[in-house]
Amino acid sequence: MFQHLTALGIQEPKQIERYSLRQEAHKDVLKIYFRKQKGELFAKSVKFKYPRQVKNVLVDGGSNKYKEVTEINRNLTLIIDELNTITKPQKLAKVDTKEKILSDLRHLEKVVSSKIAEIEADLEKLK
Template sequence: MTSKYPTLEQMGITSFDSISRYSLRREARADVLKIYYHRPSGSLLSRSKKFTFARAKAKVAVEFQKTDAWHQLEDTSPLLRQAVAELQQLLKPATDTATSEDTRNAKQQLLADLEHMEAVMKDKLEELRRQIEELK
C-alpha cells in the first residue's frame, strides 16, 4: 500500500490526523522544520517534533562585471521541500474549513450589526418624527 505522504512517513511521522500546524525557520546553516500536534490535556505524547536539515553548499561559476568569479550558494534539502509540500497538502483542507468557518462567523456578526443598526435608525426616525409633530 502506497502512502499519501511518503516523505513524512520516511521522517517517522505516522499520525497525520493529529498534525495541527508546522513552522519553518533558518538557524545558522540549517533549516528547522517543527511539526505541532493536537493533543488532549494530560497526554504523555509530545506536542511537537523538530527536524533539522543541513543546507548543502555548492560553488558555481558566475559572471560578475566581465570577470569569472566563484559564488557560494546554499540550497535547501530536497527532503525538506517534499515534506513541506506534503504538509501543505495535508493541512489545506483544515485551512479551507477554518476559512469557511471564519467567513460564516463574520457573516453572522455583520448580520447582527446590521439588525442593531436598523433598530437604532428606526428608534431615531421615530424620535425625529415625534419632535416634528411637537413643533406643529
C-alpha cells in the same frame, strides 16, 4: 499517501495541526506540531534539522568568479509539500517585516541565553 512524513517516523500524519520552518546558521529547522490530545496539557511537537545544500554559482563569467550560495534540502521541500497538503496553510497577504525581524530576534535571544546557561553549567562541573 504521505511517504516522506512516514519515513520521518510520523505514524499519524492526519494528526498534524501546523508546522514552522526557520533557518539557523547552515541548517533549516522544521518543527511539526500535532493536535492536542484529550488530557494533555501541551500539544506534542517534533523537530528536524536539515543541512542546507551548498552550491557555487558563477557570478561573473569574464573573471570566472563564483559565489557560494545555500538552498533548501530537496527532501525538505517534499516534506513541506506533504505538510501543506495536510495543514492547508492560508496565504498571508503581507508579512510585516518589522514584526518578523523582532520575532526572529526574540528567538535568537532565547537560543543564545540557553546556550550560555549550558556552557556556564559545564564550567561549573569543571570546578
